[in-house]
Amino acid sequence: MSEIYTEDWKAYLLLLPTLVVSVAFLYYPALKTFRLALYQTVAAGANRIYVGLDNFVWLLNSPNYHYSFFISLVFAAIVVIGSMAIALYLSYLIYRVAVGTSGYLVSGILSYSFSFTIVATIMVFLLEPSVGILTNLIEQALGLEINWVTNSTQAIIVVSGTSILKMVGYNVIFLIGALSSIPETINETAKLDGIGHFKLLSRVYVPLISPTLAFLLIMNTVYAFFLPFPVIDVMTSGGPGNSTSILIYHLYETAFSQSQMGLAATESIVLFVLVGGLIVIQLFWSDRAAHFGGT
Amino acid sequence: MSVADRFERGRLRTTLKRYARLARREWKLHSQLILTLFVLLVPLVLVLLMSTQTKTEILDFTYIGVGSDGLENYRIVLQKYGFLNYLTNSFVMASLIAVGKVGISMLAALAIVFFDFRFKRFLFLFILLTLTLPVPVRIVPLFEIMVDMGWNDTMYALVLPYLASATSVLLLRQHFLSISESLVETARLNGVGPLKFLVYVLIPMSKSMIIGLFVIAFIWGWNQYLWPLVVIQSSSQQVVQVGLAELQGATGGGQTLWGLIMAGTVLALLPPLIILILANRPLLETFNVQMK
Numbered sequence: 336m337s338e339i340y341t342e343d344w345k346a347y348l349l350l351l352p353t354l355v356v357s358v359a360f361l362y363y364p365a366l367k368t369f370r371l372a373l374y375q376t377v378a379a380g381a382n383r384i385y386v387g388l389d390n391f392v393w394l395l396n397s398p399n400y401h402y403s404f405f406i407s408l409v410f411a412a413i414v415v416i417g418s419m420a421i422a423l424y425l426s427y428l429i430y431r432v433a434v435g436t437s438g439y440l441v442s443g444i445l446s447y448s449f450s451f452t453i454v455a456t457i458m459v460f461l462l463e464p465s466v467g468i469l470t471n472l473i474e475q476a477l478g479l480e481i482n483w484v485t486n487s488t489q490a491i492i493v494v495s496g497t498s499i500l501k502m503v504g505y506n507v508i509f510l511i512g513a514l515s516s517i518p519e520t521i522n523e524t525a526k527l528d529g530i531g532h533f534k535l536l537s538r539v540y541v542p543l544i545s546p547t548l549a550f551l552l553i554m555n556t557v558y559a560f561f562l563p564f565p566v567i568d569v570m571t572s573g574g575p576g577n578s579t580s581i582l583i584y585h586l587y588e589t590a591f592s593q594s595q596m597g598l599a600a601t602e603s604i605v606l607f608v609l610v611g612g613l614i615v616i617q618l619f620w621s622d623r624a625a626h627f628g629g630t
Numbered sequence: 631m632s633v634a635d636r637f638e639r640g641r642l643r644t645t646l647k648r649y650a651r652l653a654r655r656e657w658k659l660h661s662q663l664i665l666t667l668f669v670l671l672v673p674l675v676l677v678l679l680m681s682t683q684t685k686t687e688i689l690d691f692t693y694i695g696v697g698s699d700g701l702e703n704y705r706i707v708l709q710k711y712g713f714l715n716y717l718t719n720s721f722v723m724a725s726l727i728a729v730g731k732v733g734i735s736m737l738a739a740l741a742i743v744f745f746d747f748r749f750k751r752f753l754f755l756f757i758l759l760t761l762t763l764p765v766p767v768r769i770v771p772l773f774e775i776m777v778d779m780g781w782n783d784t785m786y787a788l789v790l791p792y793l794a795s796a797t798s799v800l801l802l803r804q805h806f807l808s809i810s811e812s813l814v815e816t817a818r819l820n821g822v823g824p825l826k827f828l829v830y831v832l833i834p835m836s837k838s839m840i841i842g843l844f845v846i847a848f849i850w851g852w853n854q855y856l857w858p859l860v861v862i863q864s865s866s867q868q869v870v871q872v873g874l875a876e877l878q879g880a881t882g883g884g885q886t887l888w889g890l891i892m893a894g895t896v897l898a899l900l901p902p903l904i905i906l907i908l909a910n911r912p913l914l915e916t917f918n919v920q921m922k
Contacts, residue, residue, distance in 0.1 A: 337807065338746035339818040346745035349824070352734035353757060356794035360772065361760045367771035425666050432659045434652050441910050442667050445674075448906035450853030452871045453899045456878065457673045460680075460888055468676065471691045503670060512918040561766045565855040569875050583766050583856075590770050591860060600770050611762035618758060 365607070371600035383597065390601035399577060400585065400602075406491070407581040411559035413495040414502060419551060421499065422506030427536050429507075430514040440511060447504035452565040454501045459570055462493060483571075487578035490571050494579050497570065498563040505558075506551055513547035514540065553617045557610050582606055681892035688888050703893035711880065711890065712865055713897055716873035721901065723788045723858075723869055724851035730789065731847045732840060735798035740828050742799070743806040744814070761796045765857050776861055787861040788869070792851060798843050801916065805839050806832060842916025845909045849902045870898045 340346070372390055374383040394400045429439045446454070461469040464482045474481055483489035517540070525535055541548070561583045567573060573580035573588065580588070586606065590599030653660065680688050681704070683697025707713045741747070742754055765772070772791060776782040781790075809832070817827050833840065855871040862868050865876075877894045880887045906913065 337743055337809075337811065337814050339814055340745045340824050341747075342745075343747040345824060346741040346747040346750075349737040349741035349745075350753060353738040353794050353799065354753070356734070356790065357757060357760050360775075360791040361763045361768065361794060364768035364771035364775060365763045367774075368768055371770060421666070421670075425663075425670075428659055428663045428666070432656055432663060434649050434656065435660075439663050439667065440914075441907060442671065444910070444914075445671065445903065445906065448849050448902040449899055450855065450871055450902075452853070452855045452874060453895055454673075456874055456891065456895050457677050459878070460891065461673055461676060466689050466888075468691055468694070469673075500670065500673070508914060508917050512914070515918075561764055564766075565871070565875070568855075568859075569878070586766060586769075587856070587860075590773075596770050596774075603767050603770060607762070607767040610764065610767070614762045615759075618761065 368600045368603045368607070371597055372604055374597040376594060376596045376598070386597070390598050393598065394601055394605070402577065403580050403582055403585040404605075406579065407560060407583075410491065410495055410498075410563075410579075410581050411556055413491075414498045414559045414563070415552065415555040417495065417499040418502035419506055419548070419555060422503045422510055423536075423541075423548075425503065426507050426510035426514060427532075427540065429511060431532075440507075443507045443511075444504045446501055447508060449501055449504075450565065451498065451501050451563055452569060454497055455566040455569040458493070458497045458500075485575050487575055490575060490579050494563070494566050494570055497566050498559070501563075501566075502555065502558070506555070509547055509551055510544065513544040517543055550617065553613050557613050560606065560610055582609075677892050677895055681889060681896050683889055685882070685885065685887065685889060688892075697889075699889060703889040704897065707877070707890050707894045707897065711877055711894070712868075712873060713870065713894055715866060716868055716870040717897060717901075719785075719788075719867060720852055720870040720898075722785065723854075724848045724901075726785070726789045727792045727851035728844045728847040730793045731795045731798055732843050734793060735795050735802055735843070736828065736833070736840075738799045739802035739806055740824060740832065742803050744824065744827070757794075757796050757799055759796075760794060765791070769857070769860065773860055782861050783863050783867050785867075788854075788858060791857070792854075795847070798847070801839065801843065802836070805836050809835060838912045839916050841909055841912040842914075845905055845913050846916065848905060852902050874898050 373385060373387060375386045375389065376383055425443050429436060429443055432439060461467050462481070462483065464470055464484055467481075470481045473479075481489065483493040521539065521543070525539055530539070560581075563581070564583045564587065567579055567581060567584045568587075571579045573584050582602065583606065586599055586602040589595045589602060676694070679694060679696060682699055682701070683693070684699045687693050687697045687699075738757065742750065773782070776787045779786075781787045813831065817831060822831075853871060854869070855875070858869045859872050859875075862872070865873070868876075874891075874894050877891055878886075880890050
């Protein structure tokens with residue numbers, strides 16, 4: 336047993352800072368969100384009227400919000416699958432290579448240090464429809480016209496691609512960790528049997544690291560719902576029209592452009608159910624109960 | 631040349647030969663790695679180059695290389711567009727978050743692992759469940775609380791909401807639990823108090839993990855965007871992520887000044903990038919604790 340101290344009050348004193356911050360800035364505002372959701376804000380935020388569940392009903396009947404929900408799911412699916420697939424491929428290569436491993440590894444995780452804002456700013460310029468250098472390159476290579484400022488489909492592809500670039504590093508960190516813990520004997524056997532790389536990856540390694548893949552699947556989905564806010568804000572402002580207005584951006588607009596605090600709180604609850612639900616599954620379903628960065 | 635020198639050289643040559651042979655056998659892996667990393671990192675290289683180009687060079691597709699503007703764009707961004715100020719604010723914010731987070735998480739983990747007290751399971755779960763409450767879930771009331779307290783537009787608003795960290799508590803807890811029982815027993819027999827135990831035993835034994843957590847928290851704090859955007863109004867208090875987004879309105883003679891924006895981007899990404907490169911070992915080790 337490691338519990339060598341028994342004074343209750345000392346333990347509470349040590350926990351106090353964490354508990355105070357948790358209550359004051361996490362639980363209390365979260366509870367207030369639930370209360371605020373029952374009110375409608377009128378006169379530019381000056382007054383609040385109790386409206387019961389009207390805000391929820393309003394969201395349920397808003398085609399705009401339905402679209403936002405739908406596009407968030409599409410966006411999350413593209414980002415999660417894209418970034419995990421690229422990271423798995425890259426991690427496998429880094430894991431297999433014997434010369435220059437650490438150089439490749441550090442290059443592979445560089446994007447972990449970039450913010451979504453930075454990656455978005457870079458891509459706004461490189462993909463700028465008329466002067467972007469990558470736009471020019473892609474247009475010449477593929478013979479299609481790029482204008483994601485006016486074309487919705489292209490806008491969705493561009494914001495998802497930008498978010499994928501940022502997410503790869505995080506996934507590589509975990510996948511390399513998982514691959515390195517595979518016993519060496521399995522590698523030896525696989526090599527002796529002369530299985531090809533693709534078969535080796537899909538039949539041997541993926542099943543072995545499936546717990547990590549499941550963990551990453553949940554964490555990436557959670558992240559995809561709220562972290563890429565800067566990508567939308569910097570690149571498209573939800574446009575063209577509202578084609579890239581994912582839930583978190585919709586919420587921001589409701590709260591801070593339209594001052595509809597009650598409605599925005601209701602949208603927060605929708606996000607809480609989605610994101611919080613996934614994290615609870617993660618916490619209780621696996622014992623690997625840590626989530627990076629969130630709070 | 632002495633015998634020892636010749637021996638050293640010979641050994642170096644065999645090592646190089648062995649590497650060359652390995653590299654030859656692995657050329658397929660290397661070419662795939664280089665190609666993938668090139669695609670992922672080419673934007674970064676382009677940005678570095680273009681941040682040194684003049685207004686006309688940067689708009690020329692065929693001009694890819696170090697520009698003739700040198701560090702001029704950097705000077706302008708730092709002096710005329712408030713980046714010195716933004717960078718300072720971001721640095722203070724990220725450092726305070728990192729120090730505060732790791733500090734109070736160590737105290738909490740110390741209590742959870744080495745104390746026996748009532749409501750322990752409940753309080754641990756209480757900390758754990760804060761994971762379900764990221765900023766967007768509580769952003770509206772949090773903003774109102776800051777306004778009520780008179781903290782909006784100040785460093786308090788940027789730092790305080792980020793201090794509690796279930797992640798750090800969990801990882802430190804896992805690490806503390808792995809410390810050998812005999813060491814803990816010795817501390818108990820010698821009557822070492824909890825704070826002394828933390829400072830003289832736990833911290834020296836967890837150096838790598840503490841650095842790792844510090845790096846994670848610093849990068850996280852440095853990269854925050856949504857919350858500063860909402861809670862900071864005056865540009866003198868603003869952080870570099872939001873400052874960078876605002877810089878995109880920078881125009882001169884009807885043209886967007888992309889050189890300035892790229893220089894601002896490089897300034898905003900360098901500090902976390904350098905920290906990641908320098909501390910990549912402890913960072914990877916800290917993440918890997920999760921895998922066990």
